[in-house]
Amino acid sequence: MEATSDWMDAALDDAYGGRSINTHYCLFQSVKKQYPDRQIISLDDPSFDVSGFLASQNVASDILAGEQVPKQHTVLTRSDYYGRFRRGPVDDDETPPSLLKSLRNGVFEIDYDSTHFNIYQFHWMDYQGPMRATYLVFEGEDQTAGTKLVQSVYQWMDTLKNEVWVFDQVWRKDKAMYQAVQSAEWKDIFLEADMRQDLRRDTSVFFDTEDAYKSLNVAWKRGILLIGAPGNGKTEAIKAIIKGAYVPCLYVKSFKSRMGPEQGIRAIFRRARQSAPCILVLEDLDSLVEPTTRSFFLNELDGLESNHGILTVATTNHPEKIDQAILNRPSRFDTKYVFNLPSQSLRTEYIRAWLLKLESLGVVIVGDQYPTIEEFGHELSRRTEGWSFAYLKELFVSFQLTRAALQSTGKPAGDTVQDIFHHVETLGKQVVIGAPSSSEEPDATLSDAGARNIVHVKPVVLH
Template identity: 40%
Template structure:
């Protein structure tokens, strides 16, 4: 069937706006917005019409939050929506999800502060591309002033965060409530760092957001940049999240803008413009670039530097860029003080910091009466884990706890500490015949380190947690050794 025959077929008994929408959808189109406006003006000649993009003023979300009420006023045959299944965020607790409507075209009566408005919503095309672009709300009322008041309040609400964090990914900003909830669980007490360094990071950020007057008196721009660098798994991300949590408790709140990537249909230059436009509107704010070295490539470097240090003002913006590879950053970013003024190294933890991390785990497991975790286990584990990052220490602990849980459930395999394979021989300390076949035998003199720790305190082997940690540490040592060999 041709487009022309579709357009000339008898129209169903819809209202005029619905008839125009369906007729328009079944024929070559130019601009959906113009068609809807013309139809609504014909259907409601005595009401004032305002076209409102949903992106900047979301009336559905505004009414859904309880600030107004909304009810459908069109017939089911005049409405277009998708019935979609929304899976649960988690299946725990027996949740199975829910059904919802994805509205494409519909008409509603909106009640706000005692005044009524007709609101039509339609998705369509803008005439310039082959896929839907327009998602507009068409508000009709008897008073221009009443409409403007509604749109101002709804627009202001839409632009604000409500227990959310701005996240830039895929070329646009979106509000992320899940990240906000995660940040609320991040505290500086959970961050194991050199105490002087931790205090310095906190003071650096807090002082900046409290010193606007000082910057103005000194006639210097009120902006700052910080780089967190070092091998992965040593606290860069948790430090950022702990700082985000602290800033959300300030009065007034300092919001966070979190950049995951610069990829977008408009290119990285478009993304950088979008990022700094919102940051300038939101300032004072905390602007995070995760894995900065992977974002700022040669192709986009000059555009980024101009956004950071160009003509436009960045007052009130504190940027933090994290990287595992400082050497990959352009010197214009890493070494230019007016862009990133301070750099903090997050190295692999020393012996005392590893012991402190185990002490942290001891506190987390303090209410577990089935697991013995004596104080002397903390320095013992620290002693046998030189070169471990906090992430590797965590992996050793989690793997050990899971192994203990499996053993108590009757699903454990007998693992030989010498060859790291499962077999029937009891692990009684005797050498294993398969040990000589191991490709990474004797890494870091690990066996002797463990032996020395055991000799210093022969009672250590009485603790199941110590026995499991020894196995997991040796497995991770093999992994570390293979990585170093590849490099």
């Protein structure tokens, strides 16, 4: 029995017009009424991406149109979403963007594994946010064919291919983040040698120590907290950790979800447990955990449910804002690394790398005043006491941009040394001394209960 020409009109009017308090059930009954002799599998998972799966398998799908579905709703989107922000032309070897037709409310048909499917999709909004329902309609003695398709879709959804799991209200696979971390190299992260070595060890050797944890009869899990003011390398370290991992990495941007932050936290740890062994990254922990979600977060992090094989790596700019039950209790974040403002030796090393880069671009640096790059770099590091790596980077970026602007107008470039000193003076007015450099002694530490578990911790004040 084929669907009549006006059934979808009535179904959408009933479901979306306020005449039903259960939109999903109303739509399901409407579909079922039109196909009483066929199998119907109903899915209310907004993340169920059957279209993405079919495209990855090169399965052709046809959106039905005409009198059968007069209220079919499709939208056009670009094949390269981020291309809309492009300012330059498309490169010769680059595939130009195309317009894709995306179904919002209606039906498309496919042939998959010797079975013909009509797949209905509906989108709407309610108090929880965007909602979606999917219905697979097909002929068969039972639901085996449809169940197989659903399982294949979920298996594809759970498989990472040059992607990183990112949670931002829902879990999604992010190719852009994966590509962003590919340029990260530990050798380009300027840390004290022992700190770099220990951090690399703690985030890699853990996954080879399951038997050791088992022999000690302790849970195979660990928490590492990266502490420090912005601009001192925490994010770059996270990128290097993600790139170097041979286990799945899950990155959390927010605890918020359609069902509230508690359910967001639940979804985050559920995915981590399913993906274990894995690395769970929580950036800006002080902003993620709010007073209303603190207990729920602690229960997921260190409660009754097993977090076997999960290495949790978190960052914070403000450890003083984190509850002591999270910060100092053993088995939660048992190892802590503080990313202090760079010492003079680290600033010298970082500045030298930038000066060599400028020299490779044709910028004349050495001269009568500073015969070698080393001498100039040492003087710059002396003048930039209290600067973060972010400000040091801005120093050289702003210098390059100023020089490029002069060249574009045909004006001669000034003396390199004096120009850089000028930028030091200008940026120096913006620098806020937020913490001692790593060469200084601490003026306070974490609580005694947590101090035994601290690695490389110096200037953290938590009072």
